[in-house]
Amino acid sequence: MRVPTGEALLVSTDVLVSDRHFPAATSPFDVGYKALAVNLSDLAAMGARPLGVTLGLALPNVDPVWLEAFAAGFYTLAAEHAVRLVGGDTVKSPQLTLAVTVMGRANPAQILRRSSAQPGDWIAVTGTVGDAGLGLCSILEPNSDPASLSPADLTFLHSRLNRPSPRLTEGHRLAEFAHAAIDISDGLLQDLQHILTASGVGAVIEQAKIPLSPAAQAWFQADPTAQVLPLSAGDDYELLFTLKPQDWPQVDFPATVIGRIEAEPGLRVLDAEGQPLSLLPHGFDHFSPNRTSQP
Structure with a gap:
């Protein structure tokens, strides 16, 4: 995997845990698809093009049928965006956990950041x-x-x-x-x-x-x-x-x-009348005791 001359290498990692980031009953195809999608979204937010991905998979048990469906979901999206799986690891764990790292490329002068918003935007x-x-x-x-x-x-x-x-x-x-x-x-x-x-x-x-x-x-x-x-x-x-x-x-x-x-x-x-909302809702807290991916 090579980065074209003059471009920057961008890397992003996400960890997804069953019943924290997706309901345990989610189909294995959808788990595989979403595991890659949320990481590619990080590259999108930086204005990058994907190069490759690694996958770490922690499983309670080895179920060939589940793994086949999971891989189908993962590779369906990977093929759509020409992303290659370049490495990874598997291990036994009490809870299904996925660690995905994506690598992308971008013009260093055009990387989108969180720190560049300006008054009047x-x-x-x-x-x-x-x-x-x-x-x-x-x-x-x-x-x-x-x-x-x-x-x-x-x-x-x-x-x-x-x-x-x-x-x-x-x-x-x-x-x-x-x-x-x-x-x-x-x-x-x-x-x-x-x-x-x-x-x-x-x-x-x-x-x-x-x-x-x-x-x-x-x-x-x-x-x-x-x-x-x-x-x-x-x-x-x-x-x-x-x-x-x-x-x-x-x-x-x-x-x-x-x-x-x-x-x-x-x-x-x-609000619709132009009045400020007095109590703003909070987003997802990764360390909240609440299950799954919404507040």
Whole structure:
């Protein structure tokens, strides 16, 4: 594995634990797919192109049928993005645990960072937000989804949870003009706060502008109390980024402006009436005693 001359090598590692980052009942195909997807999403957030990946797999037991399905999911996404598995290890463990390390390449002058947001920047997000969180709610609490939600809507929400799409093409494009970026893994507000802290700035977000899928809109129409979920639910793996307003015409993929960067530190979220929310929800805490991947 070689990095082209003049480009930088970027490395990212994620650990996924059963019943912490995905429900134990998740299909092995989806576990394999998601294990790679969440790591490729980290490369997307840096504007990098993938080179290779290593996989560490800790298993309670060796089940050939499970392993075959897991490998099928992993290699399905790897083939889609031309990523080679270049190494790894296996070990017996009481709990299913995966450690994935991805390596990518990027122009050193165009690496997207969390620390480059500037006052006056627009804040935008790719795709739609909150789908994975709703999908998880419907799995962990089967009676939580509204009766009016169609089977197709539920299938969509579950696919967004179990098979996220790493926004590699969008990330590489953003590297040409965006200031800062991060992928939404732990919740929109929590991940935005990482940018604000690293950049030494503040932000204001308009809740009504957060992009929602038709499935999420149908859920919130039946249960308005759940509308705060897109602010905190993780696992969407969309890209949250900042850019100069004049650079917005260069965004040639689905994305939505949801706020702006301010010089004064702090994070404000405005409701549909333009009033600040008094209590902001928290994102995923990796050390919380709560199970699985949502707050």
